Amino acid sequence: MAIVIRPADPAEYSDFAQTMGRVFAWDPEPAGVERFQTTWEPERSHCAYDDGKMVATLGTFSLTLTVPGGSIPAAGTTQVSVLPSHRRQGLLRKLMTAHLGEVADRGEPVVALWASESSIYGRFGFGAASVSVELKVPTQYRAFHRLAPEPSPVQLISLEEAKEVVPPIHARIAAAWSGMPVRRPNWWNARWFSDLPSDRRGSSALRVAVSKAGDGFVFYRQKSQWSGGNPGGELIVTDLMAQSPESWAGLWSFVLSHDLVGSVEADLRPAEDPLLPMLAAPRRAAAVASDGIWTRLNDTAGALAARKYAVDGELVIESHDPFDGSTKTVHLEGGPEGATCLATDRAPDLVIDAEDLGSAYLGWSRFRSLARTGRVGGDQAALTLADAMFGWNPLPWCPEVF
Ligand SMILES: CC(C)(COP(=O)(O)OP(=O)(O)OC[C@H]1O[C@@H](n2cnc3c(N)ncnc32)[C@H](O)[C@@H]1OP(=O)(O)O)[C@@H](O)C(=O)NCCC(=O)NCCS
Structure with missing residues (x-):
């Protein structure tokens, strides 16, 4: 039987999640599938069916993306998966053709994505449009440079409080950077304010702190580790951004000064993270850069x-x-x-x-x-x-x- 390409029916959200799960080694628990559904846009998905069975998926997020000097409607290409049994038979190309045609019909000028492999999407006219840096800073080298600003004080808040306080801070910061998706309430709830046990992977619950100056925030988890009786835990920053130099310094200083923590790890950092020039010994912060967001005009x-x-x-x-x-x-x-x-x-x-x-x-x-x-x-x-x-x-x- 011929392969059929069509959008998923809203009732197929569990099939869609399971198909993706098979490809991305994700075995979604019911709460995870439910959360997935809150940002899923079935009418903008493109799926391949073989004998009526879903064998490949491509999803779309209707984004507003910041660009130099403003923000624009953009399609976020996502959830791209082809079952191992159906790879290299042209399904991705078929799904992408349907997707880019629909984006053109809607008049979204830009399509953006994150690539699992940097060799896949150039052939579809996507280019790596930002750099994403992974940082690991040993806390023994947390001393700041003599010219670093005075760190702004920071306070811990609950996840509930963060729902009120953090989104407006983020909106002000995002306006200054190009390449950021504007975060809508369902996006915030599914991606930042939801903290399922399976998200923790041996780390603590999600913690949030804000700069008292009201212009920066950090989300992080802490992982306890002991060796030879000595503490050497990790602190994993999942989001940290600020506006003023003092708030950048305050938030970084706050995470680097945790007791019982030997290193701070942060992924998805900007090419120009203010942390590096603020450190007295920036070379001690291991930084690995790779491609970030990809865009196609x-x-x-x-x-x-x-x-x-x-x-x-x-x-x-x-x-x-x-x-x-x-x-x-x-x-x-x-x-x-x-x-x-x-x-x-x-x-x-x-x-x-x-x-x-x-x-x-x-x-x-x-x-x-x-x-x-x-x-x-x-x-x-x-x-x-x-x-x-x-x-x-x-x-x-x-x-x-x-
Ligand atoms: C990547 C993936 C979606 C490709 O799907 P597919 O149906 O096998 O791809 P197609 O057969 O349509 O191939 C389309 C083109 O991409 C190329 N391609 C496919 N997978 C590739 C990969 N992993 N690396 C580099 N090129 C790849 C093909 O060679 C083909 O090139 P051509 O048109 O110039 O001949 C599929 O292998 C997959 O699900 N991988 C695991 C999940 C994943 O990485 N998803 C991407 C998330 S961003």
Whole structure:
């Protein structure tokens, strides 16, 4: 029987979770499946059925994503799974074709995802658009640099209190960074305020602290460990962000100063985490960087017009989409106040693959670096202007995997 591709029926949420679970080694308990359902958008899912049985899934989150100078509607590609029995038979390509077609029909200019493997999504026109850093800091090296700011005091609050206090702080911070999904109430509840026993993996319940200055917060867990009678536990930061230098210092100092803790681990950190320059011995903080969020400009002109640019400029960009083989040439005029971008038949200043344009979109990739690897065509003046326009401060950061 032929494979059928269609959205999942809302009643199939358990099948959807089980199919994903088989692929991602996740054996969801009933409470986990129930939580999964609160953010699931069945009408935007695309599933493959073989003889009526679900064998592959692709989900979509209807996101609002921060971009340089604002925020835009974006589709979050998620829950991509193909059963081991059906791999390498073209199912992902079929699901992606249905997904990107639906995104185009809805007029969302950008599609974003996190990639399990960095070799999968370039062929679909997605580019790695931010860096995500994993940090491990031995607490014996928590001393701050002589120029670090005075840490703001911090207070512990309950998860219940956090529901009121933290979302508005996050909204103010997120507005300054590109690459962050705006967190809606169901997202907060499922991803931050839910603390199932299976989430703990041998660690404590979730703890939350906020800066008393009201502009930063941290979510963390603590894991007890003893060796030879001595304490050497871990503190695992799951989210930490702030606005003022004093609050960044206060929150980092707070987690690094816990008794009975030998090291603090934090994943999904930004390329420019203020912690490193605040430490007296930053080399002691082991930092491992990898790709963070990936973006695809599903509507090239619409996406480029939807962000702001660091300096005024004008560029004609020709981009080649490896997903469908199409070429788009657009005339971009942009600056700090906004941008316009329209299809044109003018000769291009830059010739680029859609993957690399996706990678530069939030301000991460630099055109001159790409040109040095032969991936972008254009003269020095155009490359220099493109770097000046697309670059954004701070560098993009996506602090959550979706
Ligand atoms: C990754 C996965 C979804 C691919 O599904 P699939 O149906 O086997 O993929 P397709 O047969 O449609 O292949 C599409 C293309 O991707 C490539 N591809 C597929 N899986 C790949 C992988 N793991 N690494 C690199 N390339 C991969 C194929 O070679 C093919 O390339 P081509 O079109 O240029 O020939 C599937 O292997 C899977 O479920 N893996 C485990 C879960 C996972 O990693 N999901 C992704 C979450 S972000």
